[in-house]
Amino acid sequence: MSEEKKRFTNKISADSFLQKSRRSKDTASFVTAIKSGDKVALSQAITQIESQNEDQWHAGHLLLDQLPTAPKPAMIIGITGSPGVGKSSFIEQLGLMLVSQSLKVAVLAIDPSSQVSKGSILGDKTRMEKLSQHPLAFIRPSAAGKTLGGVAQSTKSSIALCEKAGYNVILVETVGVGQSEVLVHSMTDMMILLLQPGSGDELQGIKKGVVELADLLVVNKHDSNKKDLAKQTKHFFANAIHMLSPKHHDWDIKVLLSSAQENTGLEDVWKNIKNFFNIKVTSGQLESQRMEQSAMWYDAYVEKTVLSIVQENKALSSSNKMYKNKIKNGEIPLYQAVEEFRKLLKSKIVDK
Ligand SMILES: Nc1nc2c(ncn2[C@@H]2O[C@H](COP(=O)(O)OP(=O)(O)OP(=O)(O)O)[C@@H](O)[C@H]2O)c(=O)[nH]1
Numbered sequence: 483m484s485e486e487k488k489r490f491t492n493k494i495s496a497d498s499f500l501q502k503s504r505r506s507k508d509t510a511s512f513v514t515a516i517k518s519g520d521k522v523a524l525s526q527a528i529t530q531i532e533s534q535n536e537d538q539w540h541a542g543h544l545l546l547d548q549l550p551t552a553p554k555p556a557m558i559i560g561i562t563g564s565p566g567v568g569k570s571s572f573i574e575q576l577g578l579m580l581v582s583q584s585l586k587v588a589v590l591a592i593d594p595s596s597q598v599s600k601g602s603i604l605g606d607k608t609r610m611e612k613l614s615q616h617p618l619a620f621i622r623p624s625a626a627g628k629t630l631g632g633v634a635q636s637t638k639s640s641i642a643l644c645e646k647a648g649y650n651v652i653l654v655e656t657v658g659v660g661q662s663e664v665l666v667h668s669m670t671d672m673m674i675l676l677l678q679p680g681s682g683d684e685l686q687g688i689k690k691g692v693v694e695l696a697d698l699l700v701v702n703k704h705d706s707n708k709k710d711l712a713k714q715t716k717h718f719f720a721n722a723i724h725m726l727s728p729k730h731h732d733w734d735i736k737v738l739l740s741s742a743q744e745n746t747g748l749e750d751v752w753k754n755i756k757n758f759f760n761i762k763v764t765s766g767q768l769e770s771q772r773m774e775q776s777a778m779w780y781d782a783y784v785e786k787t788v789l790s791i792v793q794e795n796k797a798l799s800s801s802n803k804m805y806k807n808k809i810k811n812g813e814i815p816l817y818q819a820v821e822e823f824r825k826l827l828k829s830k831i832v833d834k
Pocket residue numbers: 563564565566567568569570571572602605609657658702703704705706740741742743744
């Protein structure tokens with residue numbers, strides 16, 4: 483090797499060493515900051531996790547891996563319900579009650595539709611104004627726009643980050659209707675469904691699936707002139723849930739009443755949340771549910787990894803595009819294209 487080439491090679495390895503050590507120092511100081519309760523650092527780490535930039539995305543996930551496991555599992559609770567039912571207001575009141583008991587509360591939002599509409603982001607922030615100013619609370623509005631692994635994946639990683647950052651209760655508000663309930667169910671320990679007074683029709687059709695996912699039902703806005711209607715709705719659901727297939731053998735799904743406006747019913751909600759977690763932690767179900775969720779997420783990651791390998795491979799990605807175009811132009815039937823692409827992919831993988 484010529485002297486010049488040697489110097490050049492040495493310079494490159496010295497540079498990459500410097501880069502690496504700088505990066506690991508960054509990660510180490512990030513870890514320290516997050517462990518010490520630095521909300522700005524936590525926020526920056528979530529931004530990395532949500533990033534579309536592969537280096538940033540990896541840096542965020544590396545950091546997540548390097549943070550030590552929380553000494554006690556957080557209570558990860560999904561709060562779901564129709565638009566306008568009062569989720570953000572309920573979360574703020576519940577959150578304020580919990581921080582007053584010296585618990586650290588993180589609020590995240592999952593919004594699979596945020597790639598299209600970013601409408602809820604401002605709303606969430608203003609509706610949780612008091613809580614967002616509390617030192618023990620951390621509020622992160624829903625991920626805006628596209629993220630590398632998808633919005634659901636980034637919310638799942640943000641939850642894990644908040645747990646490792648020492649938050650005791652993590653409340654995840656679902657934004658948008660439909661798929662978000664199933665997604666939030668795949669990343670939380672408990673689901674609370676908020677209901678409007680007079681909303682018996684929630685038990686019809688697709689909403690029945692959402693009711694079946696819930697571990698606790700709360701008829702909200704039990705105040706002013708809606709008190710009687712809220713009570714009737716409570717009785718309606720209390721009777722109706724007996725007809726659904728039971729989700730737990732050791733937990734009776736309850737229907738409670740609450741009002742964020744009058745700040746009533748929230749202590750009862752909290753008492754039930756604590757009972758639920760006591761049962762699930764003691765029986766080991768919380769741990770097994772989380773492991774099951776991880777296995778499911780592993781599948782999702784593998785799918786994404788395979789897809790990104792296809793996209794990175796020139797021959798495969800150009801065939802992929804070619805088939806897509808052919809389908810769009812009506813030049814090939816859908817399943818024929820899928821089958822041909824499958825064969826091509828298999829020929830690249832097998833025996834190599
Ligand atoms: N009467 C009454 N109104 C409430 C209560 N909680 C919320 N509201 C009102 O209901 C409306 C919606 O409240 P949000 O807390 O933003 O509801 P949300 O479910 O988070 O709404 P989206 O995130 O937009 O789906 C607001 O006008 C609130 O003031 C309550 O306990 N009682």
